[in-house]
Amino acid sequence: MSEAQGGPPEEGSGKVENPRTGGDYAPSVAARLALWQRAGGVAVPLLTTLLAFFIGGLVVLITSGKNPLTTYQAIFEGAGLDWFLEIGSYELRIPFTDSHVPFPWNVNDIESAAAFNLQQTLLFFIPLVLTGLAVAFAFRCGMFNIGGQGQYLAGAIVAVWVGTELPGLPGLVHILAAVVAGSLAGAIWAGIAGFLKATVGAHEVISTIMLNWIAIWVGSFLFSLGGPLQNDTQPFVPVSNDVVEDARLGILWGDPFLQALHVGFFVSLAALVVYWITLTRTTLGYEVRAVGFNPEAARYGGISVSRNYFLAMAISGLFAGLAGTLDVLGWQFRLNTNDVTISSQIAFVGIAVALLGRNTAIGVLLSSMLFASLVVGTSTRNLDPEIFRPELASNLTLLIQGLVVLFVGADVLILYLLRKARIGRRGSQ
């Protein structure tokens, strides 16, 4: 029994043209969105991406006169993806052992530009996967979680707190404590929205957005001058203490002094597996999907809809909180009042990740990689300024991201036009 999305491309979606109802078929935008999410295969997201890149390329051409292909190549290199092109015969050490296995890429290369860029991309990939899952899980229960930012922050703030206080703890215990506390903080933060929806019917879009702002201002207060979590040594800098050495995540690849890739990478991959298993192999996932597809039928089947609204939001928040926690313990080590508003915005990219990835585990994996490459590849630091002015380039990322989200909704338009063409080829009606 496959996930509904992953199942064989159903002929059913082609049968929208039900002769019985054909004449007056006017579904809502939400129904269309659901159809888009359902219609099988990878063709649609792939097309969406290609179209977004194509239009992005046109914009590059028109606004700067640069060759779009050169620009995209520069972004490719800026993201460090060219590292994969250097294939040789190297070895990879198996963790916790001294044995090695053959590996086509040189992981001992930690300093070349390509390797460094790729580490940055993968570093960005970790929270993107998790914030993407945070949106996707709620979506599978029929909710739109726009509160990834607040949940990420809740996780990050609690992780900073646990990571900087309690200095005496042994390393592994300290890390586990921070991870559990940070994830739970995210779960609670989202759980508030889920609880409100389940009990009084408050719409999750409104409540999660408001919770975002509460998290931002609580964070700003905590790290501001004189705030309870402000650092002890620099009284005029609104930043927290550093996470103690023992509570930092282990380095997988790269120079520890230059934001290296940490073991959180594997945590994010594991989260994808957990996500998939939860949805397809547990009764909880069954309930969540039933409620997401048809709450009325779920209720008739004996499923508590409100309980699932709460649980699904809390689990969503767990993923987002984990994202914040891993960023803090993995490479940021501290939060300042700026980070609170800026770095947490990654959660919004998570929305695009979930939409493009159609809320499936594999889709979130691939679209996280795409967006991580785009964001890192166009950053001021990584993009070759000769090719394209980086301050324009990061706008290009936003542009492509926006186009993707737009095209998810635009199928309403496309299907409408198709339908129109089918009704009367002259389009008169």
Add this chain to the structure above:
Amino acid sequence: MDRPVVLELRGITKRFPGIVANDDVSFDLRQGEVHALLGENGAGKSTLMNVVYGLYRPDEGEIRINGEPVEIGSTRAAIENGVGMVHQHFMLIPVMTVAENIVLATEPVRNGVLLDYAAAEKRVRELSTRFGLAVDPRATVEDITVGQQQRVEILKALYRGADILVLDEPTAVLTPQEAQELFTILRTLTEQGKSIIFISHKLNEVLEIADRITVLRRGKKVETLSAAGATEEQLARLMVGREVLLRVEKGASVATDPLLRVEGLHVLDDRGIEKVRNLSLQVRGGEIVGVAGVDGNGQTELIDAIAGLRRPSAGRILVGDEDVTDGSCRECLDAGLGHIPEDRQRRGLVLDFSLAENVALHNYDSPPASRFGWLFPNRLVARAGKLLQEFDVRGGGPLTLARGLSGGNQQKVVLAREIDRNPKVLIAAQPTRGLDVGAIEFVHRRLVEERDEGRGVLLVSLELDEILSLSDRILVMYEGAIAGEFAPGVSEEELGVAMTGGGRTEAAA
């Protein structure tokens, strides 16, 4: 029959991806006749009429109106050619008046811009007297009955100059009395020279109203025959392509102990209006109790309350000996209730779930389907495979999405799931709504089998035929209470009177 042919379809073929909805269908309509188009769901009736009304363009074939070949590329072209359509779901604006709805899009204007309301009203009155369609032009559409709304739709078509009227399943929403009134109207219309295409899958009414009948099956025309001399059995055979049992064969009921007891029940609807008032009834093992009534007399609220989906404001509900009055839906199910819901697509099935997942809707969280929260998809698939075979579900396997099945097969899946739970009492709400003759036969047979197994069946239906042919006892519900109890031999007229509040109130169950 030498009246002129007003509409002629020659060799119409319409294909959709994967299916041929109309395959070389020819059809002709003479002036002043009612020509019924009969067929099961999906036989291509609506597609054919949408071709006539300009909603679809045929891939092949020709349409002639009054002998002239025409191109009908849009609904506007259809209207210009004198074709009017009354859809099954009315296309009226509820907050506007009858007259406003009728003149919509072709409003008479004064001084070039202002709506000439008086003129509109006058024209509506003229039309309504001429054709015997009594409606009040000033009434707001949302305040008038469904039967009257239908008249407004017919008037709208006539106002636009329709000589050919297409009625899509017009009686589906009407009470027997309202249907009779409609037939009177249709006769008046034909006397005045209008021609009518009457789409239906109900055999008795087709025989009553039509002059000629064309039967479609799987997109092809089977036969066109004169209504005089045709029989229901003959039509059913033409529709389905095999012999069909129209009357349910069943032996006498052997009623045992009461399995469902409802005592003094009061239920409010979502708006807080009391829809069920002091209702009591009993269903014993081995009997089918039919609840008849016009839609909206509290049937839905009654079922919801029994099934634990709506909390009653007073009264008691017992399944077996267990009091489930305030029980959750799950507790009602566990007490031994099976529930075939009124709306299978909205409530009975998760359309985007596979059939295996749908079949597990009530027991996904107990062994063997799952253990400690861990689901065993293979077991769901295995169980579904067995049930789909037993209930002869066609069009997909356990992994097919429920959305991909036809209505009849979807209903079989619901039936399979509810019966397989081995309930004490089975509530069947509108179990054959929208199903074709073959599927109806299947559902009816299964319900009788369940009765013979000793279960109690509470059948709630708007179809009097169904109530009459299945029930061992008939209760009529009117304004939230039981307005009478009848034996199965009762006439449709007598039930109809009770359904509209005219019956004596007997001591109910």
